[in-house]
Amino acid sequence: MSADFAKETSECRRAFLALRPRLRQMEVKFGLFEPARMWITKNSMSKNIYDPEDLRFFLDGLSHMDTSTPNPPRDPTVTDQNALP
Secondary structure: OOOOOOHHHHHHHHHHHHOHHHHHHOOOEEEEEOOOEEEEEEOOEEEEEOOHHHHHHHHHHHHHHHOOOOOOOOOOOOOOOOOOO
């Protein structure tokens, strides 16, 4: 049995579904719930998103975080790595 969605809701769902490859590439867990709500989880943080543009904005922010340079290795001779010089 198929759900009968309004045109706007169907377009919203289609836009969410178009983002699935990007979600998978970024290792974001997701689910699409009715009528048009995307639930996502990344690094144990969950979020409900109701607008595909908001999801794109969120993913753009994640992609900038994922490409950042890694933290430098810790020096085992220093006891407090967070202490100011």
